[in-house]
């Protein structure tokens with residue numbers, strides 16, 4: 001039996017999304033700074049193996065490995081002529097993994113990140129060029145068969161509006177999930193509050209609004225609560241990173257453990273979030289812990305900030321940062337992510 005359309009399914013209860021792709025690719029030995037999206041063409045089996053791990057961990061939404069697959073970011077690697085192929089392959093890899101699993105209940109979310117350059121008037125890229133880049137990537141993802149578009153790690157209201165317009169122009173009814181990232185002061189890098197972001201996304205006509213990456217689960221629970229009050233009729237998505245990464249002996253370490261994510265999964269569900277999952281620094285173990293969370297009793301432990309693991313007796317989750325979340329808080333375009 002065919003699965004219900006994503007937005008119908010969300011009315012029945014929360015869906016579990018996957019975690020980081022870039023973190024896992026880096027753990028497999030790939031160096032930072034390379035183009036991870038290109039792997040859809042050059043090493044699809046590696047990308048598929050990570051999707052499969054998230055599927056086995058219980059994820060019901062798998063994101064395509066296309067976060068940076070737009071003309072602007074691919075141009076940095078001289079790959080802009082392969083934008084369409086990279087996005088097509090990204091969808092095909094996820095579809096292949098889902099079909100091989102026999103699962104009927106898994107959705108493909110086409111990941112779309114910011115362009116990696118500021119748009120006028122903040123930057124020099126014109127709105128027309130930005131629209132053309134988004135439309136090219138988004139049209140490819142839609143025509144390749146994604147169940148929804150996942151606009152993630154955005155911080156510019158104008159930029160996300162352009163992406164949403166491109167999506168609606170290609171297919172008016174495509175489900176659009178739009179997730180913003182926030183800095184330590186609970187504002188975007190451009191200084192917009194959660195209230196303003198939620199108002200903007202609601203008026204822009206997104207189907208699901210939410211938060212991702214940022215400084216970890218506790219912060220995003222707080223921000224998502226604000227967004228929900230502003231837009232109570234819209235489903236909410238929460239996909240935090242594994243806390244704020246710190247340099248430890250020359251490498252980046254994410255502090256939040258899978259158990260910590262499991263505890264917060266309960267809090268996200270209690271808030272009413274309809275899509276929960278992970279971002280930078282999260283692994284299949286985090287997603288599995290979130291999957292198993294409904295059976296747990298313990299409420300999430302509150303702690304100041306997300307810099308430290310909630311239980312100091314646990315070893316920090318020593319993952320190398322692939323995408324340097326500090327890029328998400330700097331006034332610079334985000335290049336790598338996932």
Ligand SMILES: [Zn+2]
Nearest residue numbers: 213279280338
């Ligand atoms: Zn992230």
